[in-house]
Amino acid sequence: MTHLKITLRNLRREKFYAGINVLGLSVAIVCTFLIGMHVQNELTYDQHVAGHENIYRATLDLTNNTGTTTFAQMSHFMAPTLAAQNPAIEAFVRFRAMPGKSLIRVQGEPFYWDAVYEADDNVFAVFDHRAVYGDMNTALVDPGVAAISNRFNRIHFAGADSIGETITVNNRDYRVALVYEDQPGNTHFKYDVLLSINGLAYPEPAALPMSLFTVSTYTYFVLADNYDAANFSAFFDSYWEDTTGELLRGAGLSNAMHITPIADIHYGPSIEYDQPVGNLLIVYAYAVIGALILLVACINYINLATARSAGRLKEVAVRKVLGVRRGALLSQFLLESVCIALTAGVVALAGLEVLVQLGVTELFTGVLEPAVYREPTLLALVLFGSLLLGLLSGLYPAFYLSSQLVMPGSVRRSNSRSESLLRRLLVIFQFAVTVSVIACSLLIVAQMRYIQNEPLGFDKDNKLVVDVQGVDFIERTSVLADRMQSLPQVKGVTLTALDPGVESYAGNWLLENEDGALEPHFLSFQNVDSRYLDVMGMELLAGRFFTTDDARNLVVVNETLVKQMGWINPIGKRTGMPANAEGTEIVGGVVRDFHFAGLQSAIGPLILRQTNPGFYSTVTNPERRAAQSVRITIALNQRIDPDVLARLDGIWREVMPELPFDYRTLDDIIRQQYDSENRIVDIIAWFAAVCILISCLGLLGLSAYSTERRTREIGIRKVFGASVGQIMTVLFRNIFVLVCIGSVIASVLSWYAINAWLQNFAYRDEINLLVFPAAAALAILSAFLTMALQSWSTIRRNPVHALRYE
Structure with a gap:
């Protein structure tokens, strides 16, 4: 209890510096949480499906003398034909794509709608869904019935029970038999309207070989637990040779089939007629940026805590003279760090709620219900993470302060060479991260402008x-x-x-x-x-x-x-x-x-x-x-x-x-076509702003401390005729040197990062080297304005106030 009282007393006395730490840490916690949600969402694609380990999508390779092309679709009749030949296929589900957009009429109102498919009646048994209205077991059994998503139901039936209602799809009437919950965002295959595929005529045996060349259907197999998926291609090759081998050879073609676990599809290669795929490099880059933002905020705390240590050495000396052990001092300083971090965690939760209400979170994590962000597990995770953050960021300052020796004059000598070196290295790291993110943001924007301005070979305007x-x-x-x-x-x-x-x-x-x-x-x-x-x-x-x-x-x-x-x-x-x-x-x-x-x-x-x-x-x-x-x-x-x-x-x-x-x-x-790239631009721009904010908060605290500590020096220099510009140069030249060093490091790192990202484009802009000094100039300008605004009043004060007691 005594430690807590002392902690609260110290935080009240150091309100300015505590506020800087709380603001920096809370912003970092919010960003890290959003990035973590995004990364977790991306890395768990289709893993919500029960038994997803045994569900595979089949793809078809077509090879001729110019190379191999892979299709995500295949013949509608392939799945039942193969299932009859291989007992390891326990079930199959087909999604037959409707050509183009579908013309739908609901209560006489016509509109076009994407994501309409014909599907097998066991789709709800293989892929996890929850029914809002209707029975999933019988939903698509009868021809002429349809299952619709809750989103479709909300838009066109006002969310009411629409079972038995009629929708007309491409001039054919269907009776709504099921309304199912919307699919999660992290699934590779999305649909809003499913029509019964039952009733489609199976070709005559003589016509079957030719019908197998038509690609129109996404096909999924459920395989037995003990079946080695690697054997599937060999099984298909044998069947295909017996069925269509002569036809293929006559056309100078060859075919092969592969199966992919559904959890691996979204980050697999891009193939013909597939849904858009993701880029793992971007996901990992987000994770690294999130960790760096949190690290920059921790560096702020360490820098401020060690810089302010001079004011705490007298307290440490007195308490040691009174017999307080080092462990108690260590606990005291760690408690202060934890209190600041927990306060930042609470502020972060409040800020997160505001961002959810404003819809800003959709930029990072996609469209999620606001209730997702209020789940007790996630809230507890934020607070536990804040506690852990407080312990980690407070370890070095706590060990440093509690290890100070009690000897005459020691309270005046806080800035040892090793402490100063550490603080400089941390500032360099901070601005290396900040300038890297700014440079990457500018180069990504330049590439997107290059794409949008690249001649297309036709006129797209008006x-x-x-x-x-x-x-x-x-x-x-x-x-x-x-x-x-x-x-x-x-x-x-x-x-x-x-x-x-x-x-x-x-x-x-x-x-x-x-x-x-x-x-x-x-x-x-x-x-x-x-x-x-x-x-x-x-x-x-x-x-x-x-x-x-x-x-x-x-x-x-x-x-x-x-x-x-x-x-x-x-x-x-x-x-x-x-x-x-x-x-x-x-x-x-x-x-x-x-x-x-x-x-x-x-x-x-x-x-x-x-x-x-x-x-x-x-x-x-x-x-x-x-x-x-x-x-x-x-x-x-x-x-x-x-x-x-x-x-x-x-x-x-x-x-x-x-x-x-x-x-x-x-x-x-x-x-x-460039929605995903434009989303990257928006997110990177947010990251750049956050990095600048957190780094400037750290500089604000350091410059305030430096100015406060050198008040008498400033007064003496002004008495001897130093101008405002000369005083500011003396105060801030060391920081500018550190920012410049960080900028050089950042330029090298960001060049390699952007060069790797540009390989995704067949047409790409040259990396403009002027971007790197521009990013450094922006960081330096931000640092200068931050320190100048904070120190201006002290520099402009009459030196009499600083020297009256000397």
Whole structure:
């Protein structure tokens, strides 16, 4: 109890320095907690699923003479076929992707929705879900039923019990049989609407081999506990050889299947038709930054505690003379450190609550319910961490103070050479961390600006993209385009199968080589209409583009494909899909390379095929007709404004009153490719601000102590005519030297870190070396302003006040 009273008395007497420590530690605790939540969330992807150790996703390798391509999807019929051949497959779950966005109607209101899949009825038995309404055991058993997420239910049914309600997906009615709790954020595969896959006809035995080449379904296997997953590929190879080996060899192809534990998918390699994958390097970088922020705050405490030790040596000497043992002194100083840290922990919890209410936490940990941050376990963890932080940061000051010898004059000699050296090294480390984070932040921003300003090979400005679902509506797009192009604000309208500039199909193509033979190549292709080139502002290098009179056998290729094939004269070369073994499609033109994916990857070979509304009219199956989708891209002669949007909406309502005019800008579509990188920029910027704040808090305390200790020296210098600038130079030159040393170290470390991160981009900016002195200048300016503002009043005081008792 005595120790506690003395501690509280000391903290009241040293309110300024205690406040600096509490503020610095609390900010560091909040940041470390948020980073820890983010890292824990990232490193436990899909581990919430019971028995996830035995659940694997199958991927398919397709190899030809140009290399191997891996697909996350495979044939819808592959899973039941393999399960019948291998007893180690205890269960399988398939998610059949719906093409493009799905047109959904709820209570007559149409809208488009992503993340709609057909799934097996055992999906809720294999993957953990919780029912909000309905029975998970029977949810998808009957054809024509649907399961919806709670998020979907809240948006479209106001959160009410929607069991038995009807939703229309691509012109087919489904009865809602289940509302399930939203999936956690750390799952690699997300869906909001699941439709029953039951009722899909199985192909005749003779047609099965060809149907196995269609990739449309994500397939998951539950394997027996004692089964060695490494044997699965050999099993598949044997089956595939017996079933389709002759077909593959005839096409110059080979296949292989691999299975991946679901917990390893999110941080696995990026493959075709997969969900976005993560980057472990970024996660580990966050963890390191969190640890460094906490360490910088601890350094602040150690520096201030040791710097203020001169004022405590008399107390230590008196207490030792009175017989207090070193262990009691050690306990006293540790208790002070723990009290400061626990106070910081309480302040951190209050600050965390404020950040949750403001929504700032979503930047770090994603969208989590506020209740997650109020769980007793997490709150206890913060307080226990604060206690541990107090003990660790207080160890050195406590040992240092309690070890002081009691001898005449010792109370005046606190700044030993070793203590001063330690404090200088800690300041260097602080600013090395701060300048590193600032430099990395500036370089990441520079790379993102480089990407956004890099020429794409087409004009992305002032363009609207609208989805059209269903052949009945696609057939009206010609009338729609003519009506819209009659507006003076509209430059042109084009139809594509996918979002222009960011999406493409991928498949195996036969291309004529220079010897006249057809050889298989895996490449990307897009279906576009005859106005695509002009509307998108692309450049034709050779030949001609499609016209409305051309049949579909004319294709246009990009420069990269011409270079890859070594074509001297590409016009007239034969090409075609594997089903077209004669290669009846002819190259009619060559377009200058343009980016059709994010700048993380280099431009690959591309084929542009012609499409128009008439091609879709040949689809006769009702379900397939309803599932067909296209994009209408509207190029404007001016900036997008409410007036032109109202005019376009009016025409849309006249031609397609059944569909919503749900537009997106092409600029936004392209920008979404870099969401994860932009999120990194935001987080690093926060880290930089926090590092500057904590480091400046430490300097504030050190400069206050230094100024207080040298008050008489300042008074004497002013009496002898020293200017304010000269006094500030004397006071702060040592700190500036330390900051400069830290900046040099930081420049080297941040160069290596950013260079490693830039390897993720096929197109990257050169590292501008001027960024490093700029980051150092920002840190030095912050340090100078901090110390100058704190010391200004002391320096400007009349020296009489400092020397009146001398």
